[in-house]
Amino acid sequence: MATKTFSASEVKKHNSAKSCWVIHNNFVYDVTSFVEDHPGGEEYILDHAGTDISLIMKDELSHFHSEGAYEMLDELRIGALDAPTLRQRPTATKTTVEDETDAYLKPTDLTADKKTKFLDLSQPLLWQLWNSDFTKAFYLEQVHIPRHLSGSAKIFGSPYLEFFTKTPWYMIPVFWLPVIAYNAHKSLEMGVAADQVATLFLAGIAGWTLAEYAIHRFLFHLDDLLPESTFSLVAHFLLHGIHHYLPMDRLRLVMPPALAVALAIPLNKLVHAFVPEAQAFALMAGLIFGYVLYDMTHYYLHHAKVFKLHFKEMKTYHLAHHYKNFEGGYGITSKIWDKVFNTELQL
Incomplete structure (x- = not known):
């Protein structure tokens, strides 16, 4: 033709x-x-x-x-x-x-192209990956090459299941702000002074920045330790791989509440195990609020014309993580822990 x-x-x-x-x-x-x-x-x-x-x-x-x-x-x-x-x-x-x-x-x-074909974006992705014979090396190479699709790719063939794979950005504050309010109120109700609740809340926000770095680096990018199995590749893809594969997909960017709850439960237990219960509620309120700020910032960096102060630099920095080197630059809201742990991307 x-x-x-x-x-x-x-x-x-x-x-x-x-x-x-x-x-x-x-x-x-x-x-x-x-x-x-x-x-x-x-x-x-x-x-x-x-x-x-x-x-x-x-x-x-x-x-x-x-x-x-x-x-x-x-x-x-x-x-x-x-x-x-x-x-x-x-x-x-x-x-x-x-x-x-x-x-x-x-x-x-x-x-x-036939020999190196990865996934067909016009077809449901999960079934393709589950029935593939990709090696871990091939999968990791391909999933970190960003693709673009107008709209959202299908994960499931079923429209009902597909509905639960998409998370609009506004669902994060809608879901989590009541949880934050409950934790802060519970702390006050148990007799913690308002100024101490405020201090613990701010400490929780600061603590989240380290949690953000650790989760991104040691859970989402657990690439080297990923077992050589299709199940492992599917789990990696659903957890974070799809975001690197389709980084501009607006409905697959923020963390679905179900996944966030699964990660929050052990974190909540850890905080309550080491901090007195009344204070633990205030600290958790700050940690969760820090998470909300993180996910909103993440979406903002990908899809908005950002303010020059701080956010312009972080947008460039985070997009370098996607398009230049995914083995560094794990901070989304700031570079502080990348600097501490020597994973800062040099742009």
């Missing part, structure tokens, strides 16, 4: 969030579906909508692009520049659609 061609003037007309096209190495891409989900923010795309982004994509100082980014771009290709446009371009005599040799973006080799 012949490649559809476009003139540069045609591409230039598609320069808004409603219809956004770009040129990369003489190919044309419709990136409209990706504008809102671009990790660096939609402004990075819209500033260059309708233009050639070849040099921008190679400029790591402007915005780092991983191998996965080029794979996602390849999926959005709709055609190529036409012959008259190519003849007018400075590099037309050296580079054409037919002899494209860019090291980052080559036409997909269908034979090789």
Whole structure:
């Protein structure tokens, strides 16, 4: 099937969030579906909508692009520049659609692609993974290459089961704020002074930052100790792997309450085992509030045009964890524990 061609003037007309096209190495891409989900923010795309982004994509100082980014771009290709446009371009005599040799973006080799195929995003993911014969090494390599899908991928084939796999961001405060209020009230009810409750609450928030780091590094990224079994891969995928595989999926980003409760129960028992009961309730209120701040911050970093103070730096830092090096940069709300434990990403 012949490649559809476009003139540069045609591409230039598609320069808004409603219809956004770009040129990369003489190919044309419709990136409209990706504008809102671009990790660096939609402004990075819209500033260059309708233009050639070849040099921008190679400029790591402007915005780092991983191998996965080029794979996602390849999926959005709709055609190529036409012959008259190519003849007018400075590099037309050296580079054409037919002899494209860019090291980052080559036409997909269908034979090789079949051999290295991971998951089909158009089909329920869990069944594919459960029936796969992936090795741990292959799975970990593939699941940490970010993919993009407009909307949410299906985990189950059943719409009923699928409903319970999706968590809108606002469910976190709706579910947990009453729990926080209950714990704080319980502490006051048991005779703890209000100023002491406030102090314990703040201590809980501070303590959460360490819990955040530990859970992310030693539970979510327990990659090296993962057993070589399909069950282990499925568990890893559901726990955190899917977030690295589809980092911009809005409904698979915050922690589902069921999973959060499962993690909170042993933490609650631990706190109550070492802290007097009345004070333990106040401390747990702060810990849970710290978690809520963490999950809201996490969503904010992925999907908002963030404030420059602190959050801009943390957005860049966290997205580097996804798109540059997942074996570091475990802090979401701050870098403090990455600095302490020498896992800070150098950007």
